[in-house]
Amino acid sequence: MWREMRLSFNIFAFITVASAHQDILQPITTNYAPWTHQPVCTEHLDAIDSPLCVYTNATFSNGRGISIFTTPQIAEEVAELLPLQDPAILASHGVNPDEGPWHVRELPGKGMGVLAKHDLHRGDRITAYTPCLLAHMENVLSTPEREKFWRIAIDQLPCHSKEHYLSLATIYGDPSVVNQDVVKANAFEMQLGGQMHLAVFPETSRMNHACSPNAQYYLEPSLLAHFVHAARDISKDEEITISYAPPMQPHRARQHYLLDAFHFTCTCSRCRxxxxxxxxxxxxxxxxxxxxxxxxxxxxxxxxxxxxxxxxxxxxxxxxxxxxxxxxxxxxxxxxxxxxxxxxxxxxxxxxxxxxxxxxxxxxxxxxxxxxxxxxxxxxxxxxxx
Structure with missing residues (x-):
């Protein structure tokens, strides 16, 4: 459910650039805290004037884990954020709870969806979670090269987070690029260090689209978190929806966007x-x-x-x-x-x-x-x- 802007690369378009097929590099260092794994890097990429590296903290947020594919400079900035400095800060903001006022169920013709466990009122918080994966929105690497690094990022997560990530919906169903396919179907955008990154929040990714959604979300980069609140009253067992498409666009423009970006035709009340x-x-x-x-x-x-x-x-x-x-x-x-x-x-x-x-x-x-x-x-x- 990639929201806000369109994907800056086609996951099946192979881009020929000098850096696209370089071997994986690992910095020669023994001190890479707060990361639990030694960063794994591309060579220097001229287009962004930096290498890109996989940074993983498998103990993040009580073992939820987080992997970030970004530049060393941005990784340094992320490492200074409170969630990576103070293990208690996320819990104090109600982020990554064990359960919430929602449950997941398969819905006819829509795949998995999120439904309210009980009546919700306007303004009630529904979800608050950190991403499993954050990935720099570069358009330099080839699809196979990007997949190689993203696979490392996901493999280094705790088993339950890796399984949750890989259980999410895909668009193309090609196992050779499954990590990018999950991103294509499920990512939001979050700005870190002045650069846009794709972010996959497995719990929130289960929420389906409606052009008249009953919930609204925002991202808080300082907490590396994504929040969803009820935009109006929601009844028990009612599906909780958010908008993937610009809601103030005409019907035809919304339909074109959703079909092009997510490969489905919206049948919500506004589209009908x-x-x-x-x-x-x-x-x-x-x-x-x-x-x-x-x-x-x-x-x-x-x-x-x-x-x-x-x-x-x-x-x-x-x-x-x-x-x-x-x-x-x-x-x-x-x-x-x-x-x-x-x-x-x-x-x-x-x-x-x-x-x-x-x-x-x-x-x-x-x-x-x-x-x-x-x-x-x-x-x-x-x-x-x-």
Missing amino acids: NGKASDMALEEIDNLQSSLGDWSADSTASVKNAEALIRKYKEEGLDAFLDTAYGHAALTYNAVGSVRGTEKYAKLAAEAVTFKYGPSAAELDMWRELESKPQRHSSWRRRKSIG
Whole structure:
């Protein structure tokens, strides 16, 4: 379930480069803490001005283990992160729990899926896990060469983590490149050391896609963790879904993306109502354009803001309500309604947290607007409440 951006290499396209068929190198050193295995490296790769090495800590997070295929410089930065310095830090944040409010079950026509063990409410945490594998998003190595290093990375994990990784869905089913195939079907993207890396979180990877998901996720690189929260209330035994595709894109664009990237045709409720869903997206776009118009002759109103929120919810876009709540907060503030401003600024901050995490840049703005609406530049900028 590779999300956010498309794969930067085709796992079956063999790239001919000078460094593609070099022998594995091992640094001559006896001190490679916090890694439990001696790093295994490519030769220097001119395209990234560095070798790439496999770094494994098999004792990470009480024996869950983690393998990282990255540059030595980035590995040094990762080694300084709290999860690798303080064994208790992940547990203190509720990361890598033994169990959660979900279970996995095979679903007709969808393979494995994640379902709620009990009723969940908006904002409830569903999962919080670290990856088994993190891999630099290079496009330099050939497919066989990349597979060789990724196989080392997975083989060095504890047996239970290796088995969990290899049990995940694949797209092509070619055993000669199984490690890359798992990544192709299941990876998220996480930035480390200023470079994008592919990250496989086995538990979260079981969550299927919906264009109107009932859960939202974010990644927290400082904890090497992936968090999922309920975006709306979820009933017991209801499937928990996230979005693999840009949800605000038209039906045809979403379908093309999912078919091209993940080789499946989405049949979620929004896709079954393709034309109607596209019309709703046009209404959302028009409402947002109106609410974003701060000119003197703007006709934006709180009615527009409330209509925008309804449209998001009607389309099942609860996981992306931060935009609608933000427009509502500013619009209520613009007509001098402190109560409306406080309500929607708080909701916008919550929605931003579910989507981007507690360190999101927008949080300060919404919290300040909630606490001091009259001091914001939008205060009484518009004439009417209607």
